[in-house]
Amino acid sequence: MNAPAPYPNVTETILGAAERVKAAGECAPRPGRDPVNQPMINNWVEALGDDNPIYVSAEAAKEAGHDGLVAPPAMVQVWTMGGLHGQRTSDDPLGLMMGVLDEAGFTSVVATNCEQTYHRYVRPGEELAVGTRLDDVVGPKQTALGEGWFVTTRNTWYSGDEPVAEMLFRVLKFKPAAPKADTAEVLRPTISVDTALFWEGTAAGELRIQHCPACGTLRHPPGPMCVACGDDKPDYVVASGRGTVFSYVVHHHPKVPGKTLPFVVALVELEEGVRMLGELIAVDPERVTVGLPVSLALTKIDEELTLPCWRPAG
Amino acid sequence: MTAVGTQLPELLIEATPTFVVSTALATRDFQDVHHDRDKAIARGSRDIFVNILTDTGLVQRYVTDWAGPAARVHAISIRLGVPCYAYDTLVFSGSVTEVDGDELTVQVTGRGQLGDHVVGTVRVSGVTA
Numbered sequence: 001m002n003a004p005a006p007y008p009n010v011t012e013t014i015l016g017a018a019e020r021v022k023a024a025g026e027c028a029p030r031p032g033r034d035p036v037n038q039p040m041i042n043n044w045v046e047a048l049g050d051d052n053p054i055y056v057s058a059e060a061a062k063e064a065g066h067d068g069l070v071a072p073p074a075m076v077q078v079w080t081m082g083g084l085h086g087q088r089t090s091d092d093p094l095g096l097m098m099g100v101l102d103e104a105g106f107t108s109v110v111a112t113n114c115e116q117t118y119h120r121y122v123r124p125g126e127e128l129a130v131g132t133r134l135d136d137v138v139g140p141k142q143t144a145l146g147e148g149w150f151v152t153t154r155n156t157w158y159s160g161d162e163p164v165a166e167m168l169f170r171v172l173k174f175k176p177a178a179p180k181a182d183t184a185e186v187l188r189p190t191i192s193v194d195t196a197l198f199w200e201g202t203a204a205g206e207l208r209i210q211h212c213p214a215c216g217t218l219r220h221p222p223g224p225m226c227v228a229c230g231d232d233k234p235d236y237v238v239a240s241g242r243g244t245v246f247s248y249v250v251h252h253h254p255k256v257p258g259k260t261l262p263f264v265v266a267l268v269e270l271e272e273g274v275r276m277l278g279e280l281i282a283v284d285p286e287r288v289t290v291g292l293p294v295s296l297a298l299t300k301i302d303e304e305l306t307l308p309c310w311r312p313a314g
Numbered sequence: 315m316t317a318v319g320t321q322l323p324e325l326l327i328e329a330t331p332t333f334v335v336s337t338a339l340a341t342r343d344f345q346d347v348h349h350d351r352d353k354a355i356a357r358g359s360r361d362i363f364v365n366i367l368t369d370t371g372l373v374q375r376y377v378t379d380w381a382g383p384a385a386r387v388h389a390i391s392i393r394l395g396v397p398c399y400a401y402d403t404l405v406f407s408g409s410v411t412e413v414d415g416d417e418l419t420v421q422v423t424g425r426g427q428l429g430d431h432v433v434g435t436v437r438v439s440g441v442t443a
């Protein structure tokens with residue numbers, strides 16, 4: 001017997017587990033809670049807004065060449081979902097692989113592909129069961145989300161012994177990536193006696209607009225004296241954090257410390273009336289338009305600096 | 315006879331929170347990220363988001379809305395892109411990419427505010443469009 005390696009090789013552990021789960025083949029078919037039934041079909045067509053009459057009218061279904069009412073093919077997976085308190089069976093190949101990858105530190109999961117093939121339409125009253133086998137485990141791969149493994153399973157739905165539908169299902173099981181750019185490197189603002197109120201505000205979680213108590217004028221960026229009346233004892237109001245894009249640029253080049261290219265810089269017109277610059281995040285640069293409603297997204301860099309950013313309102 | 319290149323009419327889906335929650339529950343998907351905004355944010359999402367069973371359903375609906383009730387759907391393959399969060403709007407577009415006798419292959423894209431959310435193909439026959 002070989003001596004255990006000083007450090008277990010994670011890749012070999014995962015591939016070894018995958019081979020064992022694959023070799024076990026398809027797990028025992030797991031029956032759905034309920035037979036294919038009309039109330040759930042009705043809920044589904046209502047929620048999805050699907051007006052196809054063959055799911056709700058026996059007459060329309062017959063006219064379309066079916067023997068009677070049929071269930072939407074895309075509902076096939078619904079019939080065998082685990083439900084609110086569902087637990088995977090102990091021989092479920094996907095559950096087994098998820099456990100192995102969790103242990104190895106690949107704790108996050110996202111579905112990437114779903115390919116369903118329908119051999120025939122199923123009808124209310126049929127009782128479906130689903131069997132699953134592990135098809136493939138591929139990795140480790142560097143992805144936009146982080147390092148991860150693609151796990152592919154194949155499901156077969158049976159009505160009695162007859163396979164009625166199949167599905168290839170692929171998930172990415174990954175370690176969430178560290179932020180792409182080192183935000184500690186961001187260019188830091190020069191904070192003056194006039195602008196301190198603004199940066200103290202963002203650090204405290206609010207967006208402050210300088211306000212003239214003498215004449216009521218709001219102004220940004222903050223300065224020593226009111227441009228309208230000359231008063232030099234300003235205070236501030238807290239903005240709602242809502243606005244619209246007044247103008248913007250998409251910055252492609254050159255590199256900016258602490259930023260991943262390209263990024264969007266927007267001049268945002270606040271609903272209070274002043275305009276403010278900031279990065280527009282969580283948006284495809286191609287989708288930015290003048291007038292786009294945005295809301296404040298404060299980005300904490302460290303204890304001293306919180307940057308005001310914007311994202312599409314929602 | 316439907317030819318390769320035939321465009322399907324666009325379909326807009328407003329992914330309101332009610333839509334996200336009601337479709338998740340109608341597909342018996344009780345994962346908290348599809349109905350509990352606080353949990354979704356705690357897990358790093360911006361908001362609750364549409365589940366994959368709904369995407370398959372929407373792609374099917376998009377094609378059968380056009381293909382008519384006599385159509386038979388044989389296969390739906392989808393690949394997921396960026397998430398579709400609550401308050402997003404999905405715009406579905408599609409075109410016929412293959413014709414094999416009575417059976418068509420339709421390519422479908424559902425695009426949201428952040429980019430392509432779902433891209434897929436549907437094999438369908440008996441199209442009366």
